[in-house]
Amino acid sequence: MNHQPETITIDLEAGAFSWEIAPGKQVSAMGYNGQIPGPTIRAHVGDTLVVRLKNQLKEATTIHWHGLRVPAKMDGTEEVQAPVQPGETFEYRIELTDPGTFWYHPHTNETVQIERGLYGAIVVEGDQEPTFDADRLWVLDDMKLNRHGEFTEPSWFLPRWLERHNGREGGAILVNGRLSPTVQMAAGQVERWRFVNAANAKYFRLSLGGRPFLIIGADGGLLEQPVPATEALLTPGERIELAVGPFAEGESFMLEALPYERGAGKGKQETIARIEVGEGKPSVATLSFPLRQIEPLVAGEAEPNQTVILHGRRSWKDGVDFTINGHMHFHGQDVPVGELQIWDIQNPSMMDHPFHLHGFFFQVLSINGQPPAYRAWKDTVNVPKGGSVRIAWLPDNRPGLWMYHCHILEHAAAGMMAHFRVVEQQDTFSEPMPVHGCLHEME
Ligand SMILES: [Cu+2]
The missing domain is CATH 2.60.40.420 (Cupredoxins -  blue copper proteins)
Structure with missing residues (x-):
């Protein structure tokens, strides 16, 4: 199936607003177009993405296109462009060359802007995608909030150097901007779950309560063959794609982050979301192998340069x-x-x-x-x-x-x-x- 290339134009407005992470629980967030995550950008290989960024923040910002093979001047770092000042606009123009799950976020004052919610996902379809019963996006984050629901500031018992040393990790685990959601899934279905880790520092060691799944994709799209697993580590910035299911009607389980020792304390097991499996539906999922070819860049031993x-x-x-x-x-x-x-x-x-x-x-x-x-x-x-x-x-x-x-x-x-x-x-x-x-x- 050949896709007719299109130009996809999107207006992204970076701004500050109040965001409800759970019923009645507001945080003073930053985000794109008044939502967390920002709009999901869906496109096809060969399309051209034109993004008009308008900065409505009180501070400068930029957008980095994490994983996209952009021209250097579109990379969104302060190396290649002047930060976009409050009230200013900037236009990014990117040809999409690779299928996969990517994301966008600022490359200016990231520790604050990404922590507060300035991020969004990009899904680029290729010409040959496996068929699943659903394609579900999980943009994961952890906000560090105090008991009043405000972003914590350094204090004498939580000094600035400690966050600088360990990275900022918080207890409010968000899925697509919401705290501990419940996700409904039909029995008998096999779904494609695309994960993005948008947290400042948190490592998500993903588990479906010990249930097996298949790892089918990584940062740059599909793997060659699915890899059976019962857990998968997702570090900040990474993406992973899983084939999940089928499950039986009435099953219910947690998507969890298992403890992981990265050198900043052992961590604990945390719940990301609850999955509830409802009435069955016929499946149309078909995986044909290999999912794609990945030619090795290096055959045999290689000396580092x-x-x-x-x-x-x-x-x-x-x-x-x-x-x-x-x-x-x-x-x-x-x-x-x-x-x-x-x-x-x-x-x-x-x-x-x-x-x-x-x-x-x-x-x-x-x-x-x-x-x-x-x-x-x-x-x-x-x-x-x-x-x-x-x-x-x-x-x-x-x-x-x-x-x-x-x-x-x-x-x-x-x-x-x-x-x-x-x-x-x-x-x-x-x-x-x-x-x-x-x-x-x-x-
Ligand atoms: Cu580091």
């Missing part, structure tokens, strides 16, 4: 700073278009860090020296504490300024962030990179 070291250190001023290769807001080396990149990402620190590369998909070659459980296109991967991840990626012809960083937003803000240039081959030794993103460099 870059080492990225994620670390932290004490700071007199802020308690802790986070670094890449020993620097806060590191300037990475140039990457020539077309040159296969093998990066060794090492994490000698005592916390996990979800590593996110802007604008390009990579394949994970190994985690702590072991091959990953399945091949997938990824843009965010957890680098375990005291461990390492080796990735491969191919810079296609989109030269410009790009970034990689930890997707625990407080860690990125505290320095675990790098920018680098993708350069056309002959430009490798041209003029030095602008440094306006590094005004707060402390070294």
Whole structure:
């Protein structure tokens, strides 16, 4: 089935408003078009997305298109555009090249703006999608609220450095902007569940009360083959797609986040949503294999051409700073278009860090020296504490300024962030990179 490419124009207004996370429970939120999450953008590969951002906040903002292979100047970071000031507008124009589940969020004052609800999902359909009985989106978040339902501020017993060190985690777990929803599902059905982790720092170790499911997709769309599992880890920024069901009429269970030790305390088991299975309906779900082909970028052994070291250190001023290769807001080396990149990402620190590369998909070659459980296109991967991840990626012809960083937003803000240039081959030794993103460099 061939899709006629369309131009999809969407107006997004970033603003502050009161949002009801549960009946009678309001929070002073930020969001797009007065809702959390912002409107879900649904499109097809080949379509062009035109987004007109209007900033109605009292502070500057931008939009980063997490996972989309945009041109560098559309990446939404302060490296490539001036932040959109209050009252101003900015137009993003993006051709959609890949099917999958993506998301959008600010890349300005993220620790506040994303925490308060500025995020939304993007679902891009490909020409060959499996058929399911339903396609359900789960945008997960955790808000940190006090007992009056207000976003907490640092205090003497909860000092600013602690949140900077651990990342901001909260107890109000939201699904599509709502606290602990109950979800109705028909018996006998198999559904596609697309998850986005929009939390600042929370790791969701997903479980359906121990019931088996299939992992069918990751950051960059479908896997080759479904992977049977009973739990799946979703770190900040990541997406995962599951095939869920069928269940029997009358069944009821919890979608849970199991405890996960990422180096910031053990955590506890938490309920994300309640699932209630009602009367049966005939199923039309058909999965044909393979779901897609993913050609390996690397055959056999590969020598890394870059080492990225994620670390932290004490700071007199802020308690802790986070670094890449020993620097806060590191300037990475140039990457020539077309040159296969093998990066060794090492994490000698005592916390996990979800590593996110802007604008390009990579394949994970190994985690702590072991091959990953399945091949997938990824843009965010957890680098375990005291461990390492080796990735491969191919810079296609989109030269410009790009970034990689930890997707625990407080860690990125505290320095675990790098920018680098993708350069056309002959430009490798041209003029030095602008440094306006590094005004707060402390070294
Ligand atoms: Cu981190």
